[in-house]
Amino acid sequence: MDLQENMESLSLHNSNETQSRKLWRIKVASSVFFIYHDEDGFGNAIFQGLSPKPNPCNKDLELFHLGFGEPDPRYQSLTGSVAELRDEVNVKATMVMLPHLEPPVLSHAINSVLAKIADAENISATVPTIIAPFLVPASKLKLEGGLLTTNSSKLPLYGIQVGPETDLSRVIAARTQKPPSSLQIHYEPLACFLHLVRAANLPTIIIVGQRSQSPFDQALSKDLETLNEIGELVASTTGMYFLREQAKTNWISTAKSVGGVKEPWRAFYG
Numbered sequence: 001m002d003l004q005e006n007m008e009s010l011s012l013h014n015s016n017e018t019q020s021r022k023l024w025r026i027k028v029a030s031s032v033f034f035i036y037h038d039e040d041g042f043g044n045a046i047f048q049g050l051s052p053k054p055n056p057c058n059k060d061l062e063l064f065h066l067g068f069g070e071p072d073p074r075y076q077s078l079t080g081s082v083a084e085l086r087d088e089v090n091v092k093a094t095m096v097m098l099p100h101l102e103p104p105v106l107s108h109a110i111n112s113v114l115a116k117i118a119d120a121e122n123i124s125a126t127v128p129t130i131i132a133p134f135l136v137p138a139s140k141l142k143l144e145g146g147l148l149t150t151n152s153s154k155l156p157l158y159g160i161q162v163g164p165e166t167d168l169s170r171v172i173a174a175r176t177q178k179p180p181s182s183l184q185i186h187y188e189p190l191a192c193f194l195h196l197v198r199a200a201n202l203p204t205i206i207i208v209g210q211r212s213q214s215p216f217d218q219a220l221s222k223d224l225e226t227l228n229e230i231g232e233l234v235a236s237t238t239g240m241y242f243l244r245e246q247a248k249t250n251w252i253s254t255a256k257s258v259g260g261v262k263e264p265w266r267a268f269y270g
């Protein structure tokens with residue numbers, strides 16, 4: 001089963017009332033989560049852990065095309081997905097998801113997602129703010145002359161504000177560290193997203209956590225701490241809940257899925 005079939009299967013599975021629809025224009029709330037499904041399963045864990053209610057809930061996904069008008073067959077079948085996170089009364093946030101992709105398709109897909117968000121129908125009176133969490137291998141964050149290091153055993157969270165400031169971006173920036181001006185990002189999904197969202201000049205706050213370089217079991221524990229810190233930060237600033245056990249269950253299983261057992265995107269898409 002290919003990626004598109006998996007996405008359609010998930011959308012049908014999560015919606016009891018309507019079949020999956022290919023959306024031409026999406027709707028967004030004041031908080032818009034950009035979730036990239038990395039190979040290590042971090043995006044999957046954030047998706048599963050964030051909830052508009054204090055208990056797990058289904059997230060009804062709808063698909064949207066990313067490759068309209070592209071003659072290259074690599075782009076024609078590209079799809080992303082979007083979910084509204086709502087409680088009994090209101091839509092509290094929108095989640096826009098992008099599957100794991102490789103360059104150069106990755107940059108086209110991110111650019112298309114940002115164009116969709118920029119052209120979206122705003123269902124809130126507040127200017128939408130994009131919240132983009134990433135968990136990056138420490139070796140992919142460098143300063144001139146070496147790796148980005150810290151004297152503390154606790155790895156900091158960095159906040160990168162892009163575009164016009166909003167109340168939400170200011171609050172998250174105040175609760176994270178500003179990265180050094182000489183920071184070099186060698187993690188392709190983050191570097192690509194940062195470049196394109198700057199070009200689009202959309203109100204955005206990027207949250208960057210670092211993966212631990214400790215031995216495996218210890219690293220897994222520290223990475224889980226960072227996952228929880230990111231999840232609880234974005235939940236508390238957007239009126240959401242972050243369900244630790246839900247995130248842990250979905251993240252640990254994908255993080256350990258090496259050697260061809262199950263790719264992380266399959267753990268997400270079914």
